[in-house]
Amino acid sequence: xxxxxxxxxxxxxxxxxxxxxxxxxxxxxxxxxxxxxxxxxxxxxxxxxxxxxxxxxxxxxxxxxxxxxxxxxxxxxxxxxxxxxxxxxxxxxxxxxxxxxxxxxxxxxxxxxxxxxxxxxxxxxxxxxxxxxxxxxxxxxxxxxxxxxxxxxxxxxxxxxxxxxxxxxxxxxxxxxxxxxxxxxxxxxxxxxxxxxxxxxxxxxxxxxxxxxxxxxxxxxxxxxxxxxxxxxxxxxxxxxxxxxxxxxxxxxxxxxxxxxxxxxx
Amino acid sequence: xxxxxxxxxxxxxxxxxxxxxxxxxxxxxxxxxxxxxxxxxxxxxxxxxxxxxxxxxxxxxxxxxxxxxxxxxxxxxxxxxxxxxxxxxxxxxxxxxxxxxxxxxxxxxxxxxxxxxxxxxxxxxxxxxxxxxxxxxxxxxxxxxxxxxxxxxxxxxxxxxxxxxxxxxxxxxxxxxxxxxxxxxxxxxxxxxxxxxxxxxxxxxxxxxxxxxxxxxxxxxxxxxxxxxxxxxxxxxxxxxxxxxxxxxxxxxxxxxxxxxxxxxxxxxxxxxxxxxxxxxxxxxx
Numbered sequence: 001x002x003x004x005x006x007x008x009x010x011x012x013x014x015x016x017x018x019x020x021x022x023x024x025x026x027x028x029x030x031x032x033x034x035x036x037x038x039x040x041x042x043x044x045x046x047x048x049x050x051x052x053x054x055x056x057x058x059x060x061x062x063x064x065x066x067x068x069x070x071x072x073x074x075x076x077x078x079x080x081x082x083x084x085x086x087x088x089x090x091x092x093x094x095x096x097x098x099x100x101x102x103x104x105x106x107x108x109x110x111x112x113x114x115x116x117x118x119x120x121x122x123x124x125x126x127x128x129x130x131x132x133x134x135x136x137x138x139x140x141x142x143x144x145x146x147x148x149x150x151x152x153x154x155x156x157x158x159x160x161x162x163x164x165x166x167x168x169x170x171x172x173x174x175x176x177x178x179x180x181x182x183x184x185x186x187x188x189x190x191x192x193x194x195x196x197x198x199x200x201x202x203x204x205x206x207x208x209x210x211x212x213x214x215x216x217x218x219x220x221x222x223x224x225x226x227x228x229x230x231x232x233x234x235x236x237x238x239x240x241x242x243x244x245x246x247x248x249x250x251x252x253x254x255x256x257x258x259x260x261x262x263x264x265x266x
Numbered sequence: 267x268x269x270x271x272x273x274x275x276x277x278x279x280x281x282x283x284x285x286x287x288x289x290x291x292x293x294x295x296x297x298x299x300x301x302x303x304x305x306x307x308x309x310x311x312x313x314x315x316x317x318x319x320x321x322x323x324x325x326x327x328x329x330x331x332x333x334x335x336x337x338x339x340x341x342x343x344x345x346x347x348x349x350x351x352x353x354x355x356x357x358x359x360x361x362x363x364x365x366x367x368x369x370x371x372x373x374x375x376x377x378x379x380x381x382x383x384x385x386x387x388x389x390x391x392x393x394x395x396x397x398x399x400x401x402x403x404x405x406x407x408x409x410x411x412x413x414x415x416x417x418x419x420x421x422x423x424x425x426x427x428x429x430x431x432x433x434x435x436x437x438x439x440x441x442x443x444x445x446x447x448x449x450x451x452x453x454x455x456x457x458x459x460x461x462x463x464x465x466x467x468x469x470x471x472x473x474x475x476x477x478x479x480x481x482x483x484x485x486x487x488x489x490x491x492x493x494x495x496x497x498x499x500x501x502x503x504x505x506x507x508x509x510x511x512x513x514x515x516x517x518x519x520x521x522x523x524x525x526x527x528x529x530x531x532x533x534x535x536x537x538x539x540x541x542x543x544x545x546x547x548x549x550x551x552x
Binding site for chain 2 (some may be wrong): 011012056063092173176177179180181182184185186187198202205206209210
């Protein structure tokens, strides 16, 4: 379970860790939009450099950010194969088994791979430098203006924070049940198809049962403390923006602007 | 053959920011056919140690010899299934591992995994049910309609049905009422006596250690702090206090009596011995 790198908070105490979650979410949004603007090679170079600076400032290791991409590798290979069949424009480069490989197929795949890589690195930086609860607090504050048009910002934030809160618990629980079933002779990796189905069942059913139990207990505990989602509430933690937050937001907005200009000009 | 543990170490998440050494050089020799208690505070490494015994965890350093298996770092255990059948491991709150539609199927799940035929597995289930204090009327009921204590019995039956040589229990009585806990403990004592099963017990309950165990291992911060027979252990209440565990009521009574000026020999750790040593020191009111 320790292989799961994506979405884990790493207490490295860098300058990025200390930034306001609101500004970090905004920066992520600006960059995400930039990635989806067809600004050509130079656009991606610009975004790439910006993200690398963020990565260095956050004290994360490059290999750590790359490791969170491992689950995507097969998707990328699959994409390449589909593209080779589907895209038949551009110049013909070479052919394997009578199937012509066109330059556009390779370019398209590369673009998608670069986009995915950049997106994964951004989200990894965000989640590795921001505690889940700060993140939800940031989301809640950013959604606040939308409350005027009936968006229940607080309820959404509470749902997200409960979901995030229970991810480690669920991972732990999964590990525990896997160990318990392994002690009863379950082999999660080997065995026939039927045995594998039984192995998965022996894990999933107890997980569901205990999740429902937990949800029930949590609901009771919240009610017992008089929780009412519609009542105004104060915060233990109050967010403050510092100069670094403004610098971050302005520069990332600039990146977005440059990408738009590039896309229009090209 | 006893369980031999040599300089066992275990590090979680080596090389990452979450690196944590849970066991730091454990040397132990656990005698077979006896009941041994493993005690220690939360985070002392009890559960980590226990998971090495059936090959769920592989040591980071050191070796472990159990049931004819030699376990060492970086080496996959050959025939790990056989090890897991011989060393039955019951986790804390085992009731959460139940998943089948009927109790019969759930208990038979283990033997079937180890290659026992269905009919034979069902026979074994019928034999093991009375051991945990349930009768055959339970066979076709769903495990999810039982009470917490009954679920735990079913889960423990699911391990006992494998007929292990060594039974390892991680806090088997946590959350049970005193009556249920007592029944559970006498079951383990009986299994040890009648079937010669080696029992290893992780527990916080000193009354249980006193009543049912023969040896005590005290873990503290990933190291073995004390290991002794139960008699020596209770002659040293300061061992318990040093790891923040309350001595059992009898030992506390003994301490109070000593403070009050009675002379009581250190080896008096049973009710009878305590009464005998008080004789002659108490004035009769007749």
